[in-house]
Amino acid sequence: MEAAVKPGSEAELAQLVAQAEAPFEIIGTGTKRGLGRPVQAARTLDMSAFAEIAAYEPEELILEAGAGTRLDEIEALIAARGQQLAFEPPDLSRLLGSPHSGTLGGLMACNLAGPRRIKAGAARDHVLGIRGVSGRGEVFKAGARVVKNVTGYDLPKLLTGSYGTLAALTSITVKVLPRSETEETILVEGLDDTAAVPIMSLAMQSACEVSGAAHVPGEGTFLRLEGIAASVAARRDGLAKLLARPVQILAAKASGTIWQRIRDVLVLADTPDRQVWRLSVTPSDAPALLAKLRGSLEIRYVLDWAGGLIWLDVPPTEDAAAAVIRGAMRAGHATLIRAPEGVRAAVDVFHPQAPALAALSARVKDSFDPRHLFNPGRMSRGL
């Protein structure tokens, strides 16, 4: 039976950590526990009490909320004021078999971003400030509550994507931005990935401000335009002309549906036994990489980020084909997203790093959490 502790305040959390003699697994609502390597800790540190939205100031473009605040609550609140998290957080609940999309803290801990990543940046580009407790049991803050700040090291970025291995975050301030008035999607049918990636690149090189560029084998190549109606129409016409081939236009509703499908990786969600990888690559490398992988593996995949993001799945094996996949990559990184616990314990879930970088990362870990109290083993055996 696993023990849980649930601090109700920063002071209580700090005391718990300072007096801890054994490590914790940090959780919000636990929706992303399957991401990363299995944590070697007998106790969970439940952060769900830190769930207050401390500030939402639409005209200052900021929102500050407890790390345990539900993401769907935040999205509903800001949508009511015509705003959004511009990095388009994916809801991986169907892919991961979780009941909902989780918390703000979980989202930031995993640095998840959706299709708009290519235009608006990642989660880490939208985090402005953090508060939390380090592994030394000290309450600290970094960053601030304004949208432009270079005072001190950018620890908010460092903590974003650190999978809870550096600190237990209590509060996070993010930038919120206006939602687009409308959207449309250009659909090009009949392209294989060798043809689709250059088409997406052409669109991204234009001034049409494409905010999503994805290729779903069997479904088509999708290019999204967002903004005010007149602008979307003008860019849609301009882009269609540039592509110089037959296209279909998906109006706002159909466009929204397809981008949610791409964002949430629904194409690969409903075959839970297959093992899912997420590859970040140089976009133009994608077709050759996929050709190589098809030669030795039975894969299904979706290309997002104009080819720079490959979601792919493979039939279940004990090593999730890690060596084959990473061996085929020229650059970038591959992360194992969905696999049974035993597989995630056995293979490197995150891309292995060169020795000097791995050693530096370990020193950074120690600078926050010298006793390795937080999520031990989540990112690698040492982190």
Place this chain on the structure above:
Amino acid sequence: MLKMPIPDAAAIGRRAEIAAALRRIVPGEGVIEAPVEMRAYETDGLTAYRQLPLVVVLPETTDQVAQVLRYAHENAIKVVPRGAGTSLSGGALPLADGILLGMARFNRILEIDFANRCAVVQPGVTNLGITRAVEHRGFYYAPDPSSQIACSIGGNVAENSGGVHCLKYGLTANNVLGIEMVLITGEVIRLGGKHLDSEGYDLLGLMTGSEGLLGVVTEVTVRILQKPETARAVLVGFPTSEDAGQCVADIISAGIIPGGMEMMDRPAIHAAEDFVHADYPLDVEALLIVELDGPKVEVDQLIARVSDIARRNRSSTLRISESEEERLLFWAGRKAAFPAVGRISPDYLCMDGTIPRKKLPEVLRGMAELALQYDLRVANVFHAGDGNLHPLILFDANDPDQLERAENFGADILRLCVKVGGVLTGEHGVGIEKRDLMPEMFSEIDLNQQQRVKCAFDDQGLLNPGKVFPTLHRCAELGRMHVRGGRLPFADIPRF
């Protein structure tokens, strides 16, 4: 005047030996030790502070940088990295007992990859040089600090530089995809690349804006963008800064993120108009330039919306640019605001706080009171969209009392920014200029955590010491788990 760490006499005594060792690494003209030749490196954009370095080294290759840093590490010699030397916060101010590591020879553009919308460049390439290299295909590099003709991309990474377009297009951190860097140990590491997001910890995000304290960048991969189809600007005058501030808030609330949104106060308007004759209205308290960029139809619609919002906020004058010449004329005054202020005062200090925008009237009133108290004039230019304020404090450096008053005035302005919920620096960096104000914003615990991160990169504190942090700690001391209440362990550590 701010104090720097007391130089290590032993290191100064070894100057000849150190120069000789550096010459073995960087042959030829790459090592400078004659004081008259080192004069060019004695200051940066914060010219009130000057210091000759111990010796200057100008490597040309990553391997040379690695050897220089390894030598410095093995011999416990301090190193100050320098790009183009345009820092406004003293980030590149040399140390009397430190090697000045100049990166100017890293001036090549290595690769332009339009298909993947990025450029790979050496850190000494200027910010504008990147745009120049890609503009024949309609591309540009988005962050545009006002020093962009001179400042280097390596310096931009070190300072996380911004510019007038960063509300819409982001700061340096949002536009850098990857770097190659050298640690003080001489180890070379690569972070990111042409792909997005880091594997493992976001050390790229940490490096950006670390002010030369964590490592030396030897290669940068940046994102390049297609230029917007068109851009137009609205020039609006307001009878009060409150009206102008409310107009900015209403534009953002209407869901509009302009390409640029700049405000000037009355003294700045007058100085700029006297200098460049941009036909600015002189009977207003605040002038707003709002630039919209994108497809023509979008720009036209948004210009109309912004104009409506401005009129509803009691604008007293409003002009819309009808040609590219007119748009550039609107900007001419703003872009010349610093030299324009330089014409009416022998010297000025350029401050750089960020505030929540709604606090602008309060901060302007507070600044006016401080101006009376210190008996000095101040002019304000303001990146209004993101709340980044640049008060320019006018003074005469030949009068030591005026310099001291100006510095104290500036410190009080930044304290005011922090008090209303803002920060000490929005884009210029802490450097030496705001170093001693860091405790206004951060607790000792906050600062110690940042310095522990520094220790993970630089265990002896050799890279750019005396910048950013008001107290130098030994890493061993920071690593201790418990400090007994109030009693300083290591009573001999430098505090300045």
